[in-house]
Amino acid sequence: MDAFIATAEKKVLVEIVKLSQKRGMKGNKGDWKQFLNIYDKKFGASLSDPGKRSNDVLTAYLKTFDKEDDLKVLAKVVQCHSNRQAVDQLLKTFPENESPEQSLVRSTLEHPQYPLDYSFPSHEQDWVVSKRGKKSKATISNGMVAVDCEMVLCEDGSEALVKVCVVDENLQVKLDELVNPRKKVADYRTEITGVSASDLDRVTCTLADIQKRLKKLLSGETILVGHSLCNDLQALKIDHARVIDTAYIFKYSDGPIFRKPSLNNLCKSVLGYEVRKPGSPHNCLDDACAAMKLVLAKIKREIGDIIPPVQEDVREVNMAKLLLHRIPITVPSEELHNAIPGNYTIEVKQPSVKAQGDKYSAFAIFKNPQEADQAYEKVQGNKEKDSSGRPQKLISFKHSKGVLTDLYVRKMAQDDSCAQVSSKRALEVEENSGVHKKQKTDQNIEEEMVADLSQCCDHLKEIERLKQEQQKVSEQCCDHLKEIEGLKQQLKNKEFEISTLNKIVSKYQGGKKKGK
Numbered sequence: 001m002d003a004f005i006a007t008a009e010k011k012v013l014v015e016i017v018k019l020s021q022k023r024g025m026k027g028n029k030g031d032w033k034q035f036l037n038i039y040d041k042k043f044g045a046s047l048s049d050p051g052k053r054s055n056d057v058l059t060a061y062l063k064t065f066d067k068e069d070d071l072k073v074l075a076k077v078v079q080c081h082s083n084r085q086a087v088d089q090l091l092k093t094f095p096e097n098e099s100p101e102q103s104l105v106r107s108t109l110e111h112p113q114y115p116l117d118y119s120f121p122s123h124e125q126d127w128v129v130s131k132r133g134k135k136s137k138a139t140i141s142n143g144m145v146a147v148d149c150e151m152v153l154c155e156d157g158s159e160a161l162v163k164v165c166v167v168d169e170n171l172q173v174k175l176d177e178l179v180n181p182r183k184k185v186a187d188y189r190t191e192i193t194g195v196s197a198s199d200l201d202r203v204t205c206t207l208a209d210i211q212k213r214l215k216k217l218l219s220g221e222t223i224l225v226g227h228s229l230c231n232d233l234q235a236l237k238i239d240h241a242r243v244i245d246t247a248y249i250f251k252y253s254d255g256p257i258f259r260k261p262s263l264n265n266l267c268k269s270v271l272g273y274e275v276r277k278p279g280s281p282h283n284c285l286d287d288a289c290a291a292m293k294l295v296l297a298k299i300k301r302e303i304g305d306i307i308p309p310v311q312e313d314v315r316e317v318n319m320a321k322l323l324l325h326r327i328p329i330t331v332p333s334e335e336l337h338n339a340i341p342g343n344y345t346i347e348v349k350q351p352s353v354k355a356q357g358d359k360y361s362a363f364a365i366f367k368n369p370q371e372a373d374q375a376y377e378k379v380q381g382n383k384e385k386d387s388s389g390r391p392q393k394l395i396s397f398k399h400s401k402g403v404l405t406d407l408y409v410r411k412m413a414q415d416d417s418c419a420q421v422s423s424k425r426a427l428e429v430e431e432n433s434g435v436h437k438k439q440k441t442d443q444n445i446e447e448e449m450v451a452d453l454s455q456c457c458d459h460l461k462e463i464e465r466l467k468q469e470q471q472k473v474s475e476q477c478c479d480h481l482k483e484i485e486g487l488k489q490q491l492k493n494k495e496f497e498i499s500t501l502n503k504i505v506s507k508y509q510g511g512k513k514k515g516k
Contacts, residue, residue: 027064165284194281319369342375
């Protein structure tokens with residue numbers, strides 16, 4: 001961090017300081033203005049515009065941050081800048097007449113959320129960074145492979161890779177392996193991953209083995225395809241530049257750019273089939289093939305960028321579920337059947353790698369809404385409502401270790417006394433449920449950071465443009481002033497000539513009078 005700050009351009013430092021102001025961040029010498037009053041006795045906070053301060057002042061301020069959370073934010077901003085620079089350099093290598101594959105890579109790289117989602121700690125020892133070949137623009141590869149991974153939740157709160165599948169453009173399987181996580185697992189998420197502890201008993205394949213095999217597949221600047229691919233790369237600990245993320249190249253017709261369509265909804269809208277039925281576990285191979293099929297359909301120009309919202313009775317589907325959230329990670333998902341009565345399956349909501357914490361969420365999926373409603377009524381707990389007005393209960397139960405555990409059980413639709421949930425809102429619930437408040441806050445902060453960074457970049461570009469225009473105007477003014485000075489000098493010369501001629505004429509007229 002210190003090395004980056006010491007060598008960063010002024011516009012980058014200014015942007016980081018402005019972001020710290022907006023977020024109300026404070027170092028060990030207070031916020032920006034408080035720091036200036038201490039650091040600069042002459043001007044203090046009277047000169048608070050970061051753009052008018054020297055690199056030394058900006059650097060000194062940024063070095064006052066020592067809290068872990070603040071340093072993480074600054075590191076994220078720094079990584080975003082590094083990513084942005086790397087993307088700019090990569091885009092320069094693209095030929096003028098881009099292939100459809102290269103255009104989709106460009107669309108992914110230029111997505112406003114890319115610098116944030118693909119900010120990897122690739123400097124760490126166990127990471128692999130794929131090297132770009134030294135090919136000319138005319139010979140850049142259009143070859144593609146698609147990847148999908150499954151991860152388990154470990155006791156230390158991290159996620160570890162347990163399965164990976166890779167297919168080529170012909171949907172031929174290039175890699176299909178179980179992976180030994182080499183960590184103590186808190187939850188195998190069998191309902192999602194389809195992997196249990198017994199499946200890994202004799203598995204010796206490690207993350208390092210997978211990295212070596214993938215490195216060969218990605219040689220020659222092969223394009224890597226996936227849905228929310230940043231999560232897979234994070235699990236694989238691989239940093240690869242040429243990617244196509246199907247969560248980026250499609251968007252809903254009625255949603256903001258940050259709302260990413262799920263793979264299942266994309267397949268319904270674009271390919272006309274579901275990747276999986278509700279309650280069914282993920283299938284790595286099916287997901288990798290689906291991502292590749294979506295890209296191939298895009299390349300063949302069978303579809304556009306905009307997709308309509310999935311037309312389905314989302315309310316009916318949701319009402320057949322109960323959401324269990326704020327579940328401690330120390331509670332295995334298998335024991336959630338002890339929390340509420342009834343016949344149902346558990347589907348653990350798999351958070352993104354970034355949204356890790358000490359809690360997780362899961363769906364209890366019943367055969368129909370009536371059974372879900374009956375189970376909810378039988379649950380003993382304190383009745384509450386969430387921020388959207390949906391009924392929920394705070395319940396307690398003992399798991400196998402004899403520890404009393406609290407969690408929330410929530411209905412997926414408002415009761416009859418509340419306003420009906422619109423299809424659009426229900427669809428958002430379907431895609432986003434299971435992420436607890438801290439995770440949502442982190443996501444909002446990340447989106448805000450992206451928006452702030454993009455806005456700052458636009459402002460800086462506008463400032464640079466105005467400075468250039470000002471420079472041109474100044475140069476023109478200088479030219480005009482020089483021209484005016486030249487004309488003044490010419491005028492003086494003319495006046496001198498006229499004065500001399502007047503003297504000559506006066507002298508001549510005087511001599512003429514004397515002669516008379």
